[in-house]
Amino acid sequence: MFKEYIDCNMDIQIEKYKLMEWLMSLKDESVISKLNTIKNSISKSSDWADDISETEKLLINAGLKDIEEGNTFTHEQVMKEINEAYGI
Template structure:
């Protein structure tokens, strides 16, 4: 990624984050920020109960084979349009 592309992407993401109203998504982004900064501990410690539950359910789905490939996902999405 060139320096110009980097700055344009950063500007685009900054605008996007500034427009968010979804507290779950903002909490997730904050968890990512904390995990990359000087925070100590595991990123899991910064998740709320709902986020932990969603991750646990996702892992359960993975273990049980309740997953789709990327191609399957996009085909299913196209059929609903």
């Protein structure tokens, strides 16, 4: 598992290095401008929590509170209820 992580990480590092070399050789300003737009777009939306509604945030927080208070069901309990309700 660790070796796979290292291999994957090295592959990513190599790809980033290749991209840097390619970027340094670019002369087309329109391509550089488009890449800048992509970079800025990614930077602005890096946190998914910024993209969800207030209602979704409230529901997530309510769920976390339920977990803290032990108001949860096991997988077995949920499957039993589904089986009883739908005969699955």
